[in-house]
Amino acid sequence: MNVQLNTEPLSSWIDTGGKPLIIAGPCSAETEEQYLETARAIAKEGYAHILRAGVWKPRTRPGSFEGVGEPALPWLQKAKEETGLPTSCEVATPQHVELALKYGVDALWVGARTTVNPFNVQDLADSLKGVDVPVFIKNPVNPDLALWVGAFERIAGAGITKLGAIHRGFSNAQEAKYRNSPMWQIAVEFKSIFPDIPMIGDPSHMAGKRAYLAELTQRAMDLNYDGLIIESHRNPDEAWSDAAQQLTPDALGEMLKGIEFRNETYGADFQDELERLRGRLDNLDRELLEVIAARMAVVEQLGEYKRDNNVAVLQLDRWNKVHDSRAEWGKSLNLYNETVEELFKLIHMESIRKQTEVMNQQPA
């Protein structure tokens, strides 16, 4: 995918002193007291650069707390006056954009349930024309990279240049460890398409549970993310939304203290060893491809043999044996089981493709 957008680097629109950007605040602004108390405690801890607050909340089913709406916006203004921290909130409609800007909210984000809908994103883009405000775009709820990219094209098309991506994970069809599966590969692919757009991890929405916040935060930092957006509430257990995944401002401070923030740059010694090891990987990858090519040559011969004897390409009994034995071999080699499975599924599909091609060729 080749996409060029006119964006400004994060460091030109917010000074984080070279550290990852931290956006913290409650899932929802519930009452003036709750919001201000939480904001003050976060500011006192000193780790945050931007305050967050849900003002309008898209909820799966009606009847849940859907946010306070416009009356909460003056609380954000007060929090900013008192703490000096800029504020941010989610916007899902042009009316939200208008109100957030009217009350001086400093940064906006587009939620995952909005990113999925191009009509909705285009409406937001149209309402942002001529405005200079940072906009973060969360990944869509479904693992569709092109949809995420498309949302950036629409918002950038409106002239917004201060753009950030928020990786909040993807909905699960079944019960899974995390509330939203990270599927890190999608964010890594996003980073390779848009290397200049900051990637902000949202461990709160990935985790769904406090217990998983630290491991997900660490993972995001290991992948060199540019920042984090984390939910923090003065009294998480009594939160009106997302109670299980929020932390008190001081517990969030403790959690962040336990995270290893990786260096972005490296010295000459590190560089030498890095190049030596990467050289070994280059050789091994070359050999890996040679082995795959040798396998494909045998697959092709087998295909010709099947064609000449009018035997079907797909042989489930054999495939099941291949699948099970390779899983066993992988295990004995200490390889991650799912990776071995995925790899052989791919290899099998490629064999099927090749043999189908052979099947439909005339014998030489």
Ligand SMILES: C=C(O[C@@H]1C=C(C(=O)O)C=C[C@H]1O)C(=O)O
């Ligand atoms: C190579 C064959 O054809 C297909 C491809 C397989 C493979 O890639 O290992 C296994 C079974 C078949 O579905 C075969 O029949 O052995």
